[in-house]
Amino acid sequence: MKKYTHAWLAMMAMKRIEKSAIPEDKKSDAKALVKWFKDYRDFVISGSWYPDSVFKDMSSSHIVKYEPDKTKESSYFRRMPETLGLYQMGLTSDKLGDAFKITKGNLCDRVESFAESLIDSFKILDSEASGEPIVPSCNHIAMRFFILSHYIADCHMPLHCDGRSFANSNAVHGFIEEQWDDMVRESYQIDEDNNRFFYDPEGYPLKSETVHPVVEAVEKELVNREFVWPWGPDCKNTWDYMSGISQYSYLMASRLVPDDRKPKDITPASYKKTDAYKEHFDEYTTIILNDAVESIAKVWLHAWCRYRDWWRGCELAGLKAEARAMVSEIAKAEKIIAEHPAMITGLEAKAAEALAKVEVKEAALKAARDAGRSTKTKENELASAENALAKVRLKVEESKEALQYALDSINDLKALSAAAALKVARKAKEYGISLDDQDDPDAV
Numbered sequence: 001m002k003k004y005t006h007a008w009l010a011m012m013a014m015k016r017i018e019k020s021a022i023p024e025d026k027k028s029d030a031k032a033l034v035k036w037f038k039d040y041r042d043f044v045i046s047g048s049w050y051p052d053s054v055f056k057d058m059s060s061s062h063i064v065k066y067e068p069d070k071t072k073e074s075s076y077f078r079r080m081p082e083t084l085g086l087y088q089m090g091l092t093s094d095k096l097g098d099a100f101k102i103t104k105g106n107l108c109d110r111v112e113s114f115a116e117s118l119i120d121s122f123k124i125l126d127s128e129a130s131g132e133p134i135v136p137s138c139n140h141i142a143m144r145f146f147i148l149s150h151y152i153a154d155c156h157m158p159l160h161c162d163g164r165s166f167a168n169s170n171a172v173h174g175f176i177e178e179q180w181d182d183m184v185r186e187s188y189q190i191d192e193d194n195n196r197f198f199y200d201p202e203g204y205p206l207k208s209e210t211v212h213p214v215v216e217a218v219e220k221e222l223v224n225r226e227f228v229w230p231w232g233p234d235c236k237n238t239w240d241y242m243s244g245i246s247q248y249s250y251l252m253a254s255r256l257v258p259d260d261r262k263p264k265d266i267t268p269a270s271y272k273k274t275d276a277y278k279e280h281f282d283e284y285t286t287i288i289l290n291d292a293v294e295s296i297a298k299v300w301l302h303a304w305c306r307y308r309d310w311w312r313g314c315e316l317a318g319l320k321a322e323a324r325a326m327v328s329e330i331a332k333a334e335k336i337i338a339e340h341p342a343m344i345t346g347l348e349a350k351a352a353e354a355l356a357k358v359e360v361k362e363a364a365l366k367a368a369r370d371a372g373r374s375t376k377t378k379e380n381e382l383a384s385a386e387n388a389l390a391k392v393r394l395k396v397e398e399s400k401e402a403l404q405y406a407l408d409s410i411n412d413l414k415a416l417s418a419a420a421a422l423k424v425a426r427k428a429k430e431y432g433i434s435l436d437d438q439d440d441p442d443a444v
């Protein structure tokens with residue numbers, strides 16, 4: 001696919017996340033993603049074109065090429081969400097189930113690893129203090145969302161999944177993609193100087209006076225199509241999903257460019273004479289581009305929601321730590337209330353003993369003075385006894401103060417602890433996270 005097609009598909013995916021009926025439990029995350037995106041949409045053209053303009057990994061990561069495999073009886077095609085047009089077309093393909101082999105390309109791995117790295121980037125962003133040199137900027141992360149959209153979109157271009165090699169260095173491939181790019185360029189107003197779309201009041205590409213019917217159809221479908229959250233019956237993750245897409249994209253290739261003649265004989269001129277072009281080109285294009293929008297929206301939102309789940313987990317862990325700290329404060333106060341009265345009685349007895357010692361030493365000093373003997377030793381003994389008395393009296397005071405503080409604050413601590421536990425329970429409920437007994441601060 002070409003530059004403006006890629007950028008437009010990314011914008012349409014954003015629009016789908018905002019405008020379609022997102023499942024209830026993902027709605028607030030979807031809203032947050034759209035809000036986050038709005039600040040960075042100017043990068044969409046440069047970002048979604050980066051793989052071609054800079055990475056130049058076209059012969060590996062933009063493709064996953066399938067060819068018939070004559071050494072096997074059959075191959076399994078994944079079951080996918082029913083809403084996918086490519087899947088519906090594939091189910092009626094006479095090549096469904098035919099043995100295939102993958103001869104080239106790692107597109108699915110690329111998409112999987114890119115989506116994972118987006119989640120990692122957000123985690124780093126949240127974990128490091130702002131201003132730290134290793135913190136990725138939001139501009140950078142947004143750019144990576146758009147780069148990711150490129151690889152996802154490419155998987156829907158059937159010729160990216162088809163091992164046939166056409167005449168004139170894949171001229172048919174280029175011809176089809178040019179048709180699509182022209183369609184986008186004629187349908188929207190593009191700010192060529194700034195390498196971005198002009199925007200409508202909602203922040204999406206501003207339509208031209210005449211809009212191509214395929215573009216109209218895609219704009220309509222992205223709102224109306226049901227947003228199916230699960231990856232699909234045979235898909236557990238991004239990789240499985242992209243692999244399924246590539247299988248049905250491969251089946252679509254035989255419809256888009258029929259394989260009833262040798263690939264080397266197919267040129268743009270001969271292709272234009274086929275029924276596939278004359279009768280079905282817009283229909284197939286619509287199916288391909290609708291699914292591309294859907295898949296970009298799906299992979300993006302799944303990655304974003306995984307990050308948000310992690311973020312909620314961190315927030316809940318922080319609240320749990322606060323609740324646990326309150327519980328331990330209560331335990332400390334209760335221990336003081338239980339132990340200090342007896343401790344104070346014991347200390348007071350020690351203080352009385354220490355006072356008696358002081359009195360004895362005072363008397364001894366006085367006797368020495370009266371007798372005109374040296375008083376140095378007696379003075380030292382008295383000072384030492386007074387010192388011991390002061391120490392034990394201080395301990396009595398401290399224990400009394402601690403007891404009073406514990407008695408005064410225990411009710412407040414209990415109220416704060418109950419509030420902290422309630423906060424944890426409420427957040428857990430809001431986030432749909434279950435609190436097991438070990439983690440429940442009430443159970444500590």
Ligand SMILES: [Zn+2]
Nearest residue numbers: 001052062154
């Ligand atoms: Zn590409």
